[in-house]
Amino acid sequence: MIEVVLNDRLGKKVRVKCNDDDTIGDLKKLVAAQTGTRSDKIRIQKWYTVYKDHITLKDYEIHDGMGLELYYN
Amino acid sequence: MANRTDPAAKSIRGTNPQNLVEKIVRSKIYQNTYWKEQCFGLTAETLVDKAMELDHIGGTYGGNRKPTPFMCLVMKMLQIQPEKDIVVEFIKNDDYKYVRILGAFYLRLTGTDIDVYRYLEPLYNDYRKLRQKSPDGNFSLTHVDEVIDELLTRDYSCDIALPRIKKRWTLESLGALDPRKSVLEDDFEEEEEKEENEQDGLEDEPAHERDYHRARSPARERERDRRHGSHRYRDRDYDKDRDYDRDRGRGRDRERDRERDRDRDRDRYRLRDEKEYGRERERDREREGRERDRRDKDRSRRRSRSRSRDRKRHARGSTSPRRHEPEDGSTWEETKKEKKEKKEKREKKEKKDDGTDHPDPEIAEANRIRASLGLKPLKL
Numbered sequence: 001m002i003e004v005v006l007n008d009r010l011g012k013k014v015r016v017k018c019n020d021d022d023t024i025g026d027l028k029k030l031v032a033a034q035t036g037t038r039s040d041k042i043r044i045q046k047w048y049t050v051y052k053d054h055i056t057l058k059d060y061e062i063h064d065g066m067g068l069e070l071y072y073n
Numbered sequence: 074m075a076n077r078t079d080p081a082a083k084s085i086r087g088t089n090p091q092n093l094v095e096k097i098v099r100s101k102i103y104q105n106t107y108w109k110e111q112c113f114g115l116t117a118e119t120l121v122d123k124a125m126e127l128d129h130i131g132g133t134y135g136g137n138r139k140p141t142p143f144m145c146l147v148m149k150m151l152q153i154q155p156e157k158d159i160v161v162e163f164i165k166n167d168d169y170k171y172v173r174i175l176g177a178f179y180l181r182l183t184g185t186d187i188d189v190y191r192y193l194e195p196l197y198n199d200y201r202k203l204r205q206k207s208p209d210g211n212f213s214l215t216h217v218d219e220v221i222d223e224l225l226t227r228d229y230s231c232d233i234a235l236p237r238i239k240k241r242w243t244l245e246s247l248g249a250l251d252p253r254k255s256v257l258e259d260d261f262e263e264e265e266e267k268e269e270n271e272q273d274g275l276e277d278e279p280a281h282e283r284d285y286h287r288a289r290s291p292a293r294e295r296e297r298d299r300r301h302g303s304h305r306y307r308d309r310d311y312d313k314d315r316d317y318d319r320d321r322g323r324g325r326d327r328e329r330d331r332e333r334d335r336d337r338d339r340d341r342y343r344l345r346d347e348k349e350y351g352r353e354r355e356r357d358r359e360r361e362g363r364e365r366d367r368r369d370k371d372r373s374r375r376r377s378r379s380r381s382r383d384r385k386r387h388a389r390g391s392t393s394p395r396r397h398e399p400e401d402g403s404t405w406e407e408t409k410k411e412k413k414e415k416k417e418k419r420e421k422k423e424k425k426d427d428g429t430d431h432p433d434p435e436i437a438e439a440n441r442i443r444a445s446l447g448l449k450p451l452k453l
Contacts, residue, residue: 001451
């Protein structure tokens with residue numbers, strides 16, 4: 001289990017517990033469950049890399065305690 | 074500013090009609106080239122030409138969420154607010170299915186509940202195919218009636234949150250709307266009559282078979298539905314139909330839903346694989362217990378002669394085991410208790426599998442959320 005921090009820098013900052021073999025899509029669902037924003041309206045990125053839904057956290061080398069950027073669309 | 078709403082436009086649901094599209098999507102539309110090139114200065118008449126050129130529907134797509142031309146035209150309609158007659162003409166035209174959907178979508182966004190039902194429900198009989206652009210940029214196939222169903226029963230379509238409308242039965246009970254009459258109704262009643270006649274002819278078949286015919290078994294209902302084509306409303310058991318509707322919606326629903334379901338299924342399977350070994354053993358053990366149980370009962374009922382098998386109990390017991398004998402009963406009770414215990418144990422084990430009874434309440438909560446989303450529990 002790892003914990004990632006997602007921050008939208010507009011006042012929403014969530015810590016999400018997840019497995020490292022979860023996909024970004026799963027992570028979005030978990031964020032959606034915590035924040036109430038629809039999961040398909042969430043975009044997760046790091047600098048200019050927009051993370052794709054079907055790729056796992058492991059493959060993006062997302063580790064415990066890492067911070068991600070949370071955007072909406 | 075070019076993206077201003079027509080000053081003569083009436084406000085819809087207490088606000089500027091353009092606000093029906095969320096801010097982010099709206100600004101994406103304003104930035105879009107199709108919007109800037111093709112939608113500039115459109116009026117209700119010239120919009121028709123653009124609408125006729127549409128070849129797919131959809132919300133936004135791609136990594137940077139580009140809006141589809143369909144979305145741009147919806148936006149344009151919200152901006153210029155064409156008269157209701159024009160929108161109704163859009164919906165009533167038979168030649169251009171995308172114009173029809175555009176009109177239906179606009180009416181769903183801006184119309185009153187009664188208008189929405191009155192003008193959209195006849196489109197349930199339009200089975201033409203539509204191309205739909207999914208968020209990942211691929212096209213998928215859908216149908217006019219499916220899109221209409223989505224507009225009438227869901228609260229979200231094409232990346233736009235649809236305004237809430239009252240449920241159909243609410244409007245019906247208020248008397249604002251007549252019960253829906255399906256075009257298949259006559260056809261259906263005919264068929265039902267025919268069936269009734271058939272049943273009269275089949276009086277001599279076995280009782281349970283007849284019951285099967287009489288009772289509206291779900292399987293039979295489904296079969297009949299299949300024979301009668303896809304859509305049917307009856308006011309008699311409207312609720313059931315609504316359920317059926319929803320089922321159907323799910324069955325032929327959009328690719329995305331199916332994808333999600335498949336994902337969930339896959340996860341479940343994976344989970345089950347992990348559990349399988351332990352469960353199998355448990356089940357075996359249980360089956361053994363049940364076997365013994367049944368044997369016991371059998372023996373007491375028929376005074377089975379095979380003593381060799383349960384010699385131990387016979388040695389302990391009397392010579393002629395009867396059903397009400399205390400000794401026999403007690404063994405039965407015992408096995409029952411045993412079984413119950415096992416069941417409890419298994420339940421406990423199952424609970425553990427989805428991780429919701431973890432000592433750490435945070436992890437237990439996280440696992441509960443994961444279970445509700447169809448994800449595997451957290452690995453620790």
